[in-house]
């Protein structure tokens with residue numbers, strides 16, 4: 001059930017929620033290992049971090 005037309009703010013909100021949840025799920029354990037991927041450098045977590053950083057960048061300059 002996806003609405004066909006979303007505003008940019010709605011898209012960014014959904015991306016933020018998804019990336020935030022992904023980041024929590026792939027949060028490294030005390031040894032720095034991802035509990036889902038079982039890898040020390042989780043590619044999923046770094047991708048989610050980049051998404052969040054990019055969204056923050058976009059929100060800093062609204063409409064420009």
Ligand SMILES: [Zn+2]
Nearest residue numbers: 026034037042
């Ligand atoms: Zn992971």
